[in-house]
Amino acid sequence: MTEHNFTHVSFEHFLGEQKLMGARCKACDTLYLPPRPMCTECYRDDMNWAELPENGKLIAFTTIHIAPTAMLEAGYGRDNPYVSGIVELENGLAISAQIMGLDAAKPEEIKIGTALKAEYVERGEGEANKTFLAFRAL
Amino acid sequence: MSRKKLNRGVAIVGAGMSKFGAFTGLSTRDLFVQAFQDMRASIDKGFDPNDIEALYIGNYSSDLFEGQGHTAPFMADWTGLAPRPATRIEDACASSGVALRQGIIAIASGLYDIVLVGGIEKMNDLPTSEVTDTLATASDILYEIPAGFTFPGFYAAMATAYMHKYGATPETFMKVGIKNHENGSLNEKAQFGATIRKVMDGKIAKAKTRGYPEPTWADEIEFLHDDRANPVIAWPMRLFDCSPISDGAAALLLVGEELATKFSDAPLYIIGSGQASDVALHDRKDMTALRAAQLAGKEAFEMAGVTPADIHVAEVHDCFTIAEVIATEDLGFFPQGEGYKAAEDGRTARLGERPINTSGGLKSKGHPVGASGAGQAVEIWKQLRGQAGERQLPGEPTLGLTHNVGGTGQTCVVHIYERR
Ligand SMILES: [Zn+2]
Numbered sequence: 001m002t003e004h005n006f007t008h009v010s011f012e013h014f015l016g017e018q019k020l021m022g023a024r025c026k027a028c029d030t031l032y033l034p035p036r037p038m039c040t041e042c043y044r045d046d047m048n049w050a051e052l053p054e055n056g057k058l059i060a061f062t063t064i065h066i067a068p069t070a071m072l073e074a075g076y077g078r079d080n081p082y083v084s085g086i087v088e089l090e091n092g093l094a095i096s097a098q099i100m101g102l103d104a105a106k107p108e109e110i111k112i113g114t115a116l117k118a119e120y121v122e123r124g125e126g127e128a129n130k131t132f133l134a135f136r137a138l
Numbered sequence: 139m140s141r142k143k144l145n146r147g148v149a150i151v152g153a154g155m156s157k158f159g160a161f162t163g164l165s166t167r168d169l170f171v172q173a174f175q176d177m178r179a180s181i182d183k184g185f186d187p188n189d190i191e192a193l194y195i196g197n198y199s200s201d202l203f204e205g206q207g208h209t210a211p212f213m214a215d216w217t218g219l220a221p222r223p224a225t226r227i228e229d230a231c232a233s234s235g236v237a238l239r240q241g242i243i244a245i246a247s248g249l250y251d252i253v254l255v256g257g258i259e260k261m262n263d264l265p266t267s268e269v270t271d272t273l274a275t276a277s278d279i280l281y282e283i284p285a286g287f288t289f290p291g292f293y294a295a296m297a298t299a300y301m302h303k304y305g306a307t308p309e310t311f312m313k314v315g316i317k318n319h320e321n322g323s324l325n326e327k328a329q330f331g332a333t334i335r336k337v338m339d340g341k342i343a344k345a346k347t348r349g350y351p352e353p354t355w356a357d358e359i360e361f362l363h364d365d366r367a368n369p370v371i372a373w374p375m376r377l378f379d380c381s382p383i384s385d386g387a388a389a390l391l392l393v394g395e396e397l398a399t400k401f402s403d404a405p406l407y408i409i410g411s412g413q414a415s416d417v418a419l420h421d422r423k424d425m426t427a428l429r430a431a432q433l434a435g436k437e438a439f440e441m442a443g444v445t446p447a448d449i450h451v452a453e454v455h456d457c458f459t460i461a462e463v464i465a466t467e468d469l470g471f472f473p474q475g476e477g478y479k480a481a482e483d484g485r486t487a488r489l490g491e492r493p494i495n496t497s498g499g500l501k502s503k504g505h506p507v508g509a510s511g512a513g514q515a516v517e518i519w520k521q522l523r524g525q526a527g528e529r530q531l532p533g534e535p536t537l538g539l540t541h542n543v544g545g546t547g548q549t550c551v552v553h554i555y556e557r558r
Pocket of ligand 1: 025026027028029030040041042043
């Protein structure tokens with residue numbers, strides 16, 4: 001495997017391989033999501049990549065009707081809202097992600113605590129192709 | 139945290155603002171001139187602008203909103219203050235709250251005696267989608283924006299976590315909006331200075347003249363539940379839960395405490411100042427409180443030697459209605475999880491026991507993001523000096539507080555003001 005710096009570029013590269021990866025400090029074992037190049041617990045800068053659990057639960061969410069440009073381009077908007085949320089993984093780390101498999105038109109029915117599993121969403125053609133982290137309700 | 143004091147007291151001797159709103163053809167420098175003139179008119183004993191020694195200007199993103207970077211020297215030029223040092227402060231929507239703090243620190247250090255603090259923003263030149271994108275750059279563009287989040291979305295997510303934890307409902311937040319529009323209707327500088335009732339009456343009258351079926355909302359809450367009249371922006375935040383896209387400016391004149399009565403019959407002494415930062419929303423242990431606001435408040439209260447119960451009037455950062463509820467808890471006005479009940483029971487109304495956002499708040503007064511923090515201080519200036527007109531609080535208030543938030547609470551700055 002080629003050397004991957006502990007940056008968002010590497011994080012996104014791993015998403016393209018359908019992997020959710022964080023950084024673990026070799027000295028004190030602290031685990032980071034998103035990955036970062038320096039441990040802010042012990043201030044060493046010697047990290048390992050660590051595969052993170054793909055299962056988690058929804059701890060905060062919203063349905064977005066007024067979308068940013070990137071999501072408008074992906075086909076979302078007032079007539080097609082989507083769910084964004086914050087997901088707590090089984091190991092306690094949390095991350096922001098789009099949430100699939102929930103009805104954005106019925107936000108009252110969406111439950112905090114819903115079990116979720118990571119999903120890797122491809123958007124954009126050719127050079128612009130990128131993999132986004134999402135989660136799907138189980 | 140040890141109790142820290144300023145080495146030298148600082149007072150506000152003048153405060154002014156432009157009207158907040160949408161002003162085609164006016165740039166930030168034009169709006170800042172309006173604020174500067176309004177501030178000048180508020181100085182009881184007059185002053186010579188040449189006595190100003192430095193400027194601290196809060197501005198979030200003229201670069202993206204107006205295509206203009208390096209804004210502080212232009213504000214100095216248009217107010218005749220070049221070649222004095224002019225420094226721009228950027229901390230998202232807390233930019234001018236932090237500029238105020240930098241002005242205070244500059245005077246307390248002894249380097250300057252007289253400082254101009256400003257806040258500016260001009261947001262209406264861009265279409266809404268680009269304003270949304272520009273505001274989003276105040277969050278984590280690498281790890282939050284790819285999730286589809288927008289600013290209303292972040293606060294909406296805090297709202298769902300809050301509702302889940304404490305049992306609030308979307309109606310709670312609607313009541314905050316109704317209250318702030320009520321206050322804003324008494325503020326001639328407000329962008330949306332109409333009560334929700336008046337907005338409803340306007341829509342009914344419009345339907346009549348156009349021959350459309352007349353809406354039959356029983357009350358404000360029913361109107362606010364109407365998806366067409368009050369569309370969802372990011373559930374549970376609807377249009378009337380969100381502060382508007384605004385243009386505006388505000389200006390404050392700060393002097394060393396010992397100079398205050400040379401300029402003013404009734405200066406406001408800044409007795410407390412606190413500021414803190416925080417991690418991205420998804421990295422926080424608790425999404426129903428802003429730790430940075432709690433810490434900034436604690437620092438300001440300790441410096442001032444007063445408690446939340448002592449404060450007579452507070453302007454808090456209600457960029458979204460949920461944010462006001464959380465702010466009243468973070469500042470210690472109500473226990474955690476009880477702010478929403480206080481809002482529902484009218485305790486935060488202008489004539490309630492704990493008046494919050496008598497100006498109308500960002501919701502009704504407007505939220506030209508870089509100007510909002512300094513604008514909050516203008517309201518405290520008016521209330522503590524008995525110059526708030528129709529919305530003046532009874533009982534001669536003497537202690538006021540401002541709470542200004544950047545992003546999702548990654549920056550918070552709190553100030554406490556005393557009229558002696
Ligand atoms: Zn470490």
